[in-house]
């Protein structure tokens with residue numbers, strides 16, 4: 001059986017650049033990773049594709065999925081539900097792939113309890129004015145929604161202390177490079193390395 005993959009949780013306030021940085025990493029090293037597509041009740045933005053960006057569902061469908069135990073984690077963010085379907089993540093980890101979750105902090109803390117072996121990275125903006133500017137530039141939210149997201153951002157940044165690493169997204173290639181370095185180092189943490197090595201030792205003595 002393949003060695004179980006690593007769960008990589010990337011959080012950070014809306015508009016900080018999680019999607020952009022993750023796509024940069026995947027464009028370079030996509031064969032090493034998989035991305036868990038989340039389920040959400042929020043409206044599809046122009047250009048978004050169901051089953052690629054998110055699984056877009058109704059509130060009822062989402063609540064059924066929760067009741068059926070189908071979610072690894074879920075949270076309400078601003079006015080909608082967002083969550084990670086459990087089945088795909090488990091299958092990918094079992095097949096030995098490392099899986100990226102791009103989720104907000106309340107969900108990330110649920111994952112931390114269930115999967116303490118995960119790697120938790122917080123992507124943070126150079127400053128809050130820059131964050132606001134990125135949300136405006138992206139053009140996907142009106143000013144009322146941007147204000148709600150900014151308010152949530154402040155609460156989220158206060159949760160940074162619960163993560164393993166913080167990465168400032170000043171320039172996309174630099175942030176991507178830092179995250180790749182963190183992942184590379186994480187693979188050689190003794191707690192990850194030791195089980196394989198112990199197995200080898202056991203086999204050698206047979």
Ligand SMILES: Nc1nc2c(ncn2[C@@H]2O[C@H](COP(=O)(O)OP(=O)(O)O)[C@@H](O)[C@H]2O)c(=O)[nH]1
Nearest residue numbers: 014015038074075077082083084102103104107
């Ligand atoms: N807990 C949780 N949060 C999620 C999930 N998928 C997305 N999010 C987060 O929900 C927040 C809002 O997402 P979205 O409306 O797509 O805005 P965007 O991330 O700024 O493009 C962001 O912080 C996302 O990272 C999920 O499956 N679970």
Ligand SMILES: Nc1ncnc2c1ncn2[C@@H]1O[C@H](COP(=O)(O)OP(=O)(O)O)[C@@H](O)[C@H]1O
Nearest residue numbers: 014015016017018019020134138169170171172
């Ligand atoms: N380092 C950066 N410098 C300037 N703009 C950025 C940077 N990273 C991302 N952006 C821009 O900020 C906006 C939000 O990025 P996005 O990836 O959608 O954020 P998130 O997934 O965290 O909500 C997008 O318009 C994106 O092009």
